[in-house]
Amino acid sequence: AQSVAQPEDQVNVAEGNPLTVKCTYSVSGNPYLFWYVQYPNRGLQFLLKYITGDNLVKGSYGFEAEFNKSQTSFHLKKPSALVSDSALYLCAVRENPTDKLIFGTGTRLQVFP
Amino acid sequence: DAGVTQSPTHLIKTRGQQVTLRCSPKSGHDTVSWYQQALGQGPxxxxxxxxxxxxxxGNFPDRFSGHQFPNYSSELNVNALLLGDSALYLCASSLFQGLGNQPQHFGDGTRLSIL
Structure with missing residues (x-):
């Protein structure tokens, strides 16, 4: 079965420090990977995607993600965290060959001033 | 350019009742997907x-049904509501390409509470 795992329920980081939110996946065929962010009582906002090409993907709000095929990982990173980055981060993979997204359980990022 | 809009934003129902949620896709999109997000879970x-x-x-019972209209808007219907149906219901729109490499755009959701 195709799946996504986000091993950390919560990540805490000080403002100005780099952050990493982890995601691993299991999919048949080539993976189409996505990161979304969800603020309280809001829907999901798209951050970035990996379809093919360069393993380092740059997205919105200074976020980037590194695709690692051998480790089946797609970790989200940002060089310098902001308090306003505090939110729920969701990793998703497209279930081949459909258009259905399979989400992880989410990682809550808390950035402290 | 309007994004995905959903109505209502909040809804309270009792067990056994029926509910209809509505979604208008982002301008230019023709495909609508529905997701259920329980508290503390991914969609x-x-x-x-x-x-x-x-x-x-997905793996949902027949109590969950839907409809799409010629203007691409969509409805989600849930019959015989159970306590476990309490969740945030998210609508996402996209452009049908058969490739799935474009991100789905999400609305802010409808929070459904079952008493």
Missing amino acids: QFIFQYYEEEERQR
Whole structure:
């Protein structure tokens, strides 16, 4: 079965420090990977995607993600965290060959001033 | 350019009742997907509509049904509500390409509470 795992329920980081939110996946065929962010009582906002090409993907709000095929990982990173980055981060993979997204359980990022 | 809009924002129902949630896709999109997000969980795929037909379905019972209209807007209907149906229901729209490499755009959801 195709799946996504986000091993950390919560990540805490000080403002100005780099952050990493982890995601691993299991999919048949080539993976189409996505990161979304969800603020309280809001829907999901798209951050970035990996379809093919360069393993380092740059997205919105200074976020980037590194695709690692051998480790089946797609970790989200940002060089310098902001308090306003505090939110729920969701990793998703497209279930081949459909258009259905399979989400992880989410990682809550808390950035402290 | 309007994004995905959903109505209502909040809804309270009792067990056994029926509910209808509505979604208007982002301008230019023709495909609508519905997801259920329980508290503390990631969204779970319910189904997807394109050309007014259900194209894909997740692991949800027949109590969950939907419809897509000629203007691409969509409704999600849930019958015989259970306490476990309490969740945030998210609508996502996209452009049908058969490739799935474009991100789905999400609305802010409808918070459904079952008493």
